Amino acid sequence: MQNILLKYWLSIILLCLFICFSCKKVVFPINNHIPQNFNDVFEQFWNKMNVNYVYWDVDTTNWNAMYLKYKPLFAKLDLNNTADIKKSVAYFKTMTKTIIDGHYYISFTKNAVIDSFVYPAYDKKMNMSGFHSPYAFYKVDTGYLDVNYQLGTDQTYSYGGQPLTVLYGTIQHNILFFSCNYFSLSKAYYSTTANKIQPVLNSFFNELNSFNTNIKGLIIDVRSNYGGDLNDLHFLIGRLIDKPLLFGYTQYKIGNGKFDYSSWLAAYIHPQKNAKHLNIPVIVLADNVSASLAEATVMAIKAMPNSIFVGEATFGATGPIISDNNLYNDGSFIVPNFMSVQTSSSKFKYIDGKIYEGKGLSPDFFVPFNLSTLQNATDPQLEKAIHLLK
Incomplete structure (x- = not known):
């Protein structure tokens, strides 16, 4: 079930409502350059999650604690080392395992981890009693x-x-x-x-x-x-x-x-x-x-x-997931040349x-x-x- 749930509903409803209300998010640009090291990767990821993620008022994940714990761990990784790139995937998986967003999904663009992904909702569901795979009813x-x-x-x-x-x-x-x-x-x-x-x-x-x-x-x-x-x-x-x-x-x-x-x-x-x-x-x-x-x-x-x-x-x-971040300025985002993060708008x-x-x-x-x-x-x-x- 890789990268499922990519499209979502309420497009017409939401677009009409937001256009009618003429609401536009006031934002300050977040660093979006190609990361030169894992410290850059972590800072971009953490900050974009801090700003873009819409469930912080109901999600129990302590995002500030994640910063204190994982910033030094990422700082020790080498962006040119395949083993370290693979280790980073495990870090991202652990950092986000309690995220409640059912659409939340991380894919990676680095060749060393191009087939890796992080999908917290599915990991949690697989561990629940009675959960089953899709069936052609x-x-x-x-x-x-x-x-x-x-x-x-x-x-x-x-x-x-x-x-x-x-x-x-x-x-x-x-x-x-x-x-x-x-x-x-x-x-x-x-x-x-x-x-x-x-x-x-x-x-x-x-x-x-x-x-x-x-x-x-x-x-x-x-x-x-x-x-x-x-x-x-x-x-x-x-x-x-x-x-x-x-x-x-x-x-x-x-x-x-x-x-x-x-x-x-x-x-x-x-x-x-x-x-x-x-x-x-x-x-x-x-x-x-x-x-x-x-x-x-x-x-x-x-x-x-x-x-x-x-x-x-x-x-x-x-x-809902809306692909036009120019309208919403939140939801899904990328860390250039490293990862793509899908999350609700x-x-x-x-x-x-x-x-x-x-x-x-x-x-x-x-x-x-x-x-x-x-x-x-x-x-x-x-x-x-x-x-x-x-």
Whole structure:
């Protein structure tokens, strides 16, 4: 799961809000020259984290203590020594192991450590009881769908080596089911090049627009979905609502100080053109690999009336990542010719006032992942959702 979760949601929401508010962070430049020694590497990294990281008011990591402990250790390293470069990776891993940002990820550009990375959230998750790797649930779930289901797989929109896969169909002719393993739906849908995703989405959206009154409910499955295209939150959830949906709040940095924050800004999802209010229960399935935009989808659905979350607690990477640091002046950064650090551009809290970064959102009905039952063509999580809609 290297360098996953690179893109995130709320692009349209945040950009519109921040442009409207015309807020711009007042900053003083931080040294950004190519480091000449490990003292330079450490100073740039520590200072940029001190300024750019958005969770200092809720993160328990003692960043000042890290400076006192690791500054002399880095000073002893030789930037031209391969063994020392490799040792630095271990230092960075230890320094950041308690960071709560689920998107936090360090990659390295030095040849000696080009294949190394630091991913605190995943390291912590791997040590948790019940944590499992991503699973292709659709291979089992087609067995629950009526015979006219549609499955679209397209390598053009692959991510992490896996093609974008969407599945749409009905269950017992009165439950709608939709799943995707990654969010690149709007790109595929609006592409001028025909692909295997478009007809599946067309069928799903046509059903939502025409809406059969015999339909008992809708199941949206984002299990083992890492997230993806920022625009898909409006694109998908916006088809289930007929008025703006408040589902949380965002906050970002407005100064160089660790605690220089903006006020909390409301985050809305806006309905798509001609969308109708879906007056049926909506159940969202998610697991402990569901992250980023997949978590936003869970939160958005949970903000809707008559909705239920079934499965496992989500990954805990809820803060959006925006690539334009000229707008935000915080979030991700680089130490030239040495490392790239991915971190959230702002904080996000759910409508209940809680921040789920590093924790994940807990389901209404917990149903654990069970590999043996899945290998026997049985999906307990989906079966629980179906039972709730009977």
